[in-house]
Amino acid sequence: MDDRAVFAVGDIHGCNDLLTALLDTIAEASPPGGRRPLLIFLGDYVDRGPDSKGVIERLTRIRADQPEARFLCGNHEETMLRFLSDFDSGLAWTSYGGRETMLSYGVTPPRDKDDLEGWRRAQQAFKAAIPDTHLKFLWGLEDRVEVGDYLFAHAGVRPDRPLNAQTAHDLRWIREPFLSHGRRLAKVIVHGHTPETEPFSDERRIGVDTWAYRTGVLTAVELDGESRRFIQARRGGGSIGVADTFAEIDA
Numbered sequence: 001m002d003d004r005a006v007f008a009v010g011d012i013h014g015c016n017d018l019l020t021a022l023l024d025t026i027a028e029a030s031p032p033g034g035r036r037p038l039l040i041f042l043g044d045y046v047d048r049g050p051d052s053k054g055v056i057e058r059l060t061r062i063r064a065d066q067p068e069a070r071f072l073c074g075n076h077e078e079t080m081l082r083f084l085s086d087f088d089s090g091l092a093w094t095s096y097g098g099r100e101t102m103l104s105y106g107v108t109p110p111r112d113k114d115d116l117e118g119w120r121r122a123q124q125a126f127k128a129a130i131p132d133t134h135l136k137f138l139w140g141l142e143d144r145v146e147v148g149d150y151l152f153a154h155a156g157v158r159p160d161r162p163l164n165a166q167t168a169h170d171l172r173w174i175r176e177p178f179l180s181h182g183r184r185l186a187k188v189i190v191h192g193h194t195p196e197t198e199p200f201s202d203e204r205r206i207g208v209d210t211w212a213y214r215t216g217v218l219t220a221v222e223l224d225g226e227s228r229r230f231i232q233a234r235r236g237g238g239s240i241g242v243a244d245t246f247a248e249i250d251a
């Protein structure tokens with residue numbers, strides 16, 4: 001294990017308010033003058049929630065301030081990037097949250113899926129609206145990160161393949177047979193992508209996608225040696241609060 005605590009942040013999906021609250025909590029959980037935490041973001045920064053542009057802007061600043069921080073590519077970032085070179089794919093993208101991302105960049109996509117000229121115009125407007133710093137950030141995302149006994153991937157891994165032979169597609173998209181397979185792998189897999197109302201933790205995997213855009217709960221896991229601790233930011237009653245009790249989970 002790295003000599004620092006690792007904080008792995010689950011699927012943000014445009015919830016910039018929750019990201020702010022979670023980062024504040026992580027900062028409070030890290031003693032001043034102590035080891036700086038290593039932040040690993042698990043992907044799906046954009047889509048569904050209201051402020052994808054704000055989330056990407058914040059992450060580009062974290063990348064500038066903390067060169068050691070790591071940023072994984074989710075399937076939603078993959079699809080967003082594909083739209084930039086293939087406007088047809090915008091139809092599929094907007095059916096799972098891309099519309100909110102385009103709106104956050106000030107671009108209104110057509111309502112009619114057959115309006116190909118409208119989609120072409122929306123693609124051009126979207127290309128023009130995305131700052132170069134955001135594009136550079138998105139193109140630089142990674143598919144996997146390994147720290148000590150943990151492997152971090154957006155979605156998971158294909159359990160019958162060696163961990164060093166995983167495909168980018170599986171790392172970004174897989175659900176089954178990863179989620180339910182019963183065998184312990186060479187490393188514990190830390191992932192997002194498949195939302196659950198509570199974070200998941202066993203000897204095979206740690207899942208931290210808690211459906212932030214729908215539940216108002218954004219989750220990170222703190223990994224410090226053998227210990228695992230979940231940290232959450234919660235949205236309640238129109239304001240931002242932070243969970244004041246941490247669930248202690250045995251490793």
Ligand SMILES: [Mn+2]
Nearest residue numbers: 044074075193
């Ligand atoms: Mn995903």
